[in-house]
Amino acid sequence: MSSAKLSPAxxxxxxxxxxxxxxxxxxxxxxxDAWLRLRKNxxxxxxxxxxxxxxxxVSLGPALWRIDPSAQDLDQxxxxxxxxxxxxxxxxxxxxxxxxxxxxxxxNSLGFTLALxxxxxxxxxxxxxxxxxxxxxxxxxxxxxxxxxxxxxLVERDQPWFEDRLDLQSGTYYYTLVPLxxxxxxxxxxxxxxxDVIRVISIAQARERGLITADExxxxxxxxxxxxxPLGTDYLGRDMLARLMYGGQVSxxxxxxxxxxxxxxGVIYGSVSGFLGGAADQAMMRFADFVVALPFLLFMILFxxxxxxxxxxxxxxxxLVAMIILLWPxxxxxVRGQILQIREEGYVSASRLLGGTTAYxxxxxxxPNTMGVILVxxxxxxxxxxxxxxxxxxxxxxxxxxxxxxxxxxxxxIKSMLTRPHELMFPALLISITVLAFNxxxxxxxxxxxxxxxxxx
Amino acid sequence: xxxxxxxxxxxxxxxxxxxxxxxxxxxxxxxGDPLAGDKAMTPQIRANLEAKYGLDQPLGTQYLxxxxxxxxxxxxxxxxxxxxxxxxxxxxxxxxxxxxxILAIVFAGLGGVLxxxxxxxxxxxxxxxxxxLAVILGISVPSFVVAAISQWSLVGLNLAAGTTxxxxxxxxxxxxxxxxxxxxxxxxxxYLTRLMRSSMLEVVGTxxxxxxxxxxxxxxxxxxxxxxxxxxxxxxxxxxxxxAGITTGGFVVEIVFAIPGLGxxxxxxxxxxxxxxxxxxxxxxxxFLVFMVILVDxxxxxxxxxxxxxx
Numbered sequence: 001m002s003s004a005k006l007s008p009a010x011x012x013x014x015x016x017x018x019x020x021x022x023x024x025x026x027x028x029x030x031x032x033d034a035w036l037r038l039r040k041n042x043x044x045x046x047x048x049x050x051x052x053x054x055x056x057x058v059s060l061g062p063a064l065w066r067i068d069p070s071a072q073d074l075d076q077x078x079x080x081x082x083x084x085x086x087x088x089x090x091x092x093x094x095x096x097x098x099x100x101x102x103x104x105x106x107x108n109s110l111g112f113t114l115a116l117x118x119x120x121x122x123x124x125x126x127x128x129x130x131x132x133x134x135x136x137x138x139x140x141x142x143x144x145x146x147x148x149x150x151x152x153x154l155v156e157r158d159q160p161w162f163e164d165r166l167d168l169q170s171g172t173y174y175y176t177l178v179p180l181x182x183x184x185x186x187x188x189x190x191x192x193x194x195x196d197v198i199r200v201i202s203i204a205q206a207r208e209r210g211l212i213t214a215d216e217x218x219x220x221x222x223x224x225x226x227x228x229x230p231l232g233t234d235y236l237g238r239d240m241l242a243r244l245m246y247g248g249q250v251s252x253x254x255x256x257x258x259x260x261x262x263x264x265x266g267v268i269y270g271s272v273s274g275f276l277g278g279a280a281d282q283a284m285m286r287f288a289d290f291v292v293a294l295p296f297l298l299f300m301i302l303f304x305x306x307x308x309x310x311x312x313x314x315x316x317x318x319x320l321v322a323m324i325i326l327l328w329p330x331x332x333x334x335v336r337g338q339i340l341q342i343r344e345e346g347y348v349s350a351s352r353l354l355g356g357t358t359a360y361x362x363x364x365x366x367x368p369n370t371m372g373v374i375l376v377x378x379x380x381x382x383x384x385x386x387x388x389x390x391x392x393x394x395x396x397x398x399x400x401x402x403x404x405x406x407x408x409x410x411x412x413x414i415k416s417m418l419t420r421p422h423e424l425m426f427p428a429l430l431i432s433i434t435v436l437a438f439n440x441x442x443x444x445x446x447x448x449x450x451x452x453x454x455x456x457x
Numbered sequence: 458x459x460x461x462x463x464x465x466x467x468x469x470x471x472x473x474x475x476x477x478x479x480x481x482x483x484x485x486x487x488x489g490d491p492l493a494g495d496k497a498m499t500p501q502i503r504a505n506l507e508a509k510y511g512l513d514q515p516l517g518t519q520y521l522x523x524x525x526x527x528x529x530x531x532x533x534x535x536x537x538x539x540x541x542x543x544x545x546x547x548x549x550x551x552x553x554x555x556x557x558x559i560l561a562i563v564f565a566g567l568g569g570v571l572x573x574x575x576x577x578x579x580x581x582x583x584x585x586x587x588x589x590l591a592v593i594l595g596i597s598v599p600s601f602v603v604a605a606i607s608q609w610s611l612v613g614l615n616l617a618a619g620t621t622x623x624x625x626x627x628x629x630x631x632x633x634x635x636x637x638x639x640x641x642x643x644x645x646x647x648y649l650t651r652l653m654r655s656s657m658l659e660v661v662g663t664x665x666x667x668x669x670x671x672x673x674x675x676x677x678x679x680x681x682x683x684x685x686x687x688x689x690x691x692x693x694x695x696x697x698x699x700x701a702g703i704t705t706g707g708f709v710v711e712i713v714f715a716i717p718g719l720g721x722x723x724x725x726x727x728x729x730x731x732x733x734x735x736x737x738x739x740x741x742x743x744x745f746l747v748f749m750v751i752l753v754d755x756x757x758x759x760x761x762x763x764x765x766x767x768x
Contacts (some may be wrong), residue, residue, distance in 0.1 A: 147616060250687050293472040295746045298739050299479070304481040305727060305735070387599055394601050395724050397709060407599075414713070418612065428602040436597035 027078040037448035044444020058248035067242040070402045075226050078420045079239040089218055090200035093121045094162045104339040112191040114178045116164040118303040119200040120168045121172030125175060131159040132179035137162055140174045141419055144192055150176045232422050239247035244426055247404035250316060254389045258323040259381035266331030267374055274339030288329035296326055305395045331377050379442035383435040388432055407430045460555055469747045476743035480736045481520055532737030537729050543737035553628060554718035558703050560634055561642035566645040573653020595647030600706050604640045604713040626715035635712045641706055645699045656688040694758055698748055700749045
């Protein structure tokens with residue numbers, strides 16, 4: 001056994017030279033690292049940009065485009081974006097009552113002709129008094145040649161003239177005159193006339209609508225410009241752009257706040273359940289199972305019926321409350337699973353060993369470690385909340401009119417889909433873009449935040 | 458296994474009881490009165506009607522009568538159509554919704570497996586990119602918009618052809634079902650495609666596929682026998698919740714395509730506050746969904762013996 005040679009100098013304390021640890025790169029926190037990874041994902045960044053744009057559209061938009069979303073422009077009802085918005089000044093409407101054969105008839109088999117220039121005040125038609133005594137008149141906004149339908153039956157008449165004043169808009173109408181037999185049966189020999197209707201307004205009306213000032217000197221036949229609606233108007237003449245902005249506030253509010261609220265509730269419930277463990281955990285989770293088993297949309301509808309919507313209420317809050325009551329169990333289960341897993345981790349034991357209280361361990365170590373999963377869940381719940389709002393508003397169970405929401409606008413638009421597709425397309429497009437953006441962001445966040453949840457790409 | 462399903466069934470029954478109770482008390486909390494109509498009625502008539510519908514009983518008694526009736530499968534008589542029993546309404550209209558739903562599930566399942574397998578097979582090549590783009594669209598566009606657009610294109614198609622190739626609405630023949638079922642199944646199909654793709658890609662990396670390759674099996678056989686069969690399992694688990702989604706999604710499709718199914722009837726009943734029909738269809742749909750989910754779980758346990766559902 002050899003003895004080591006030790007001198008007193010070996011027992012001197014070491015002197016730090018200041019470069020014990022050389023950190024070559026700045027240290028990255030979990031969130032900074034996640035952000036770096038998210039930034040490398042072009043789809044996620046594009047979707048973030050889209051979401052920022054949508055939020056700006058609904059929040060800053062109304063400040064820039066100061067149009068009341070419930071104000072009606074009665075001169076421009078259901079116009080498409082970019083439609084002609086000139087209006088011609090005309091004399092006030094006078095009823096038309098031709099005593100004898102009006103105007104010169106055209107040379108088609110029925111002599112069917114436009115008696116006077118057509119305007120939105122009236123379309124005046126005349127035909128030959130000879131031949132059949134009774135005629136039926138149809139009107140269509142589409143060409144009967146291509147659609148095979150004569151359209152709306154307007155009138156059956158004995159007199160050889162007719163004045164049409166039914167809801168006329170500027171554009172082309174196709175009038176078809178069908179001669180009838182004495183028994184009222186349609187015979188062959190129908191004649192179709194294409195009529196271009198121009199928009200007119202009387203001087204008094206123009207003053208009333210503020211198109212011209214009271215003392216302005218104008219003449220009949222002069223052309224004026226009506227108010228501009230960049231995205232057209234809906235079936236009540238309300239500005240689509242303004243309604244899309246205000247409707248987006250409702251849709252995005254429900255879409256973002258409902259998931260925030262019920263995920264928060266779920267996080268509290270799940271972390272309490274997971275941390276308590278044992279019988280309490282079992283009981284709490286059985287209750288959650290039970291709520292999960294309830295058919296969601298049926299209960300949403302039921303809640304809406306039960307809460308009812310009083311006069312002047314928008315119906316947003318009942319929807320929000322119903323969503324929170326019904327949807328918390330899914331995040332609660334997720335968080336509980338996470339908490340159960342993390343509870344066994346070494347750093348939790350270490351923190352306990354160092355004297356961390358329960359609240360400290362949960363708040364400092366457990367919840368921050370489940371934060372990624374929670375964030376991803378919220379992001380993926382946003383599209384489904386927006387869909388739910390849209391679905392409920394679509395079947396008439398959502399927000400109450402006149403409150404606009406994208407779903408309610410779709411519901412209104414689908415009724416006139418064939419003649420005015422823009423009323424359906426714009427809100428539908430915005431819903432789709434929003435859902436797409438949140439889905440892509442959710443994918444990106446999942447990849448950036450949580451390696452365990454990362455899908456196979 | 459059996460005791461597990463016994464428990465599940467029990468929980469299912471409790472859920473149905475809860476649905477029935479919530480519906481009952483909820484509907485009684487609704488402001489308004491089913492007898493308050495346009496018709497003026499004398500107190501005598503009113504009392505008679507209340508006695509006829511049992512509305513003069515205390516709420517507790519009404520609840521017990523209601524539960525007893527449900528247990529016997531009797532949902533009462535419609536308030537707005539007094540000559541029709543709710544049972545008849547369900548019997549008449551539910552088969553239509555069910556046919557549509559089954560067809561949609563078949564479309565969604567077959568389509569999801571097919572497209573998902575294709576994307577995994579052609580990973581990162583153009584079929585993958587095109588299909589995944591369609592999937593993102595299918596997930597992002599609400600079903601009523603898809604329904605509206607497809608009906609619109611049907612109108613265009615029929616106009617271009619000059620005759621009715623496919624009817625744009627209504628119910629009757631197989632031709633009426635095709636497009637609505639496809640629309641109804643579309644979002645589920647998109648979801649299943651995504652699931653199938655990731656499931657297929659996961660299976661590709663497993664040892665048994667490598668073994669199959671190593672022993673020289675032809676690629677088609679590896680694909681169909683080993684890869685596809687294993688990758689399909691997760692798809693089947695989500696079919697239960699998918700049935701729920703398709704049932705409620707059916708409301709919209711039935712409204713847009715004017716199909717006389719139970720969903721459309723349900724929405725109508727809500728708008729007219731037809732109490733018995735709302736209660737009857739809610740309980741019926743609720744029970745149907747609860748048992749469908751249990752059935753799918755049972756089925757899953759049968760086809761995949763590795764799954765120990767009782768854990």
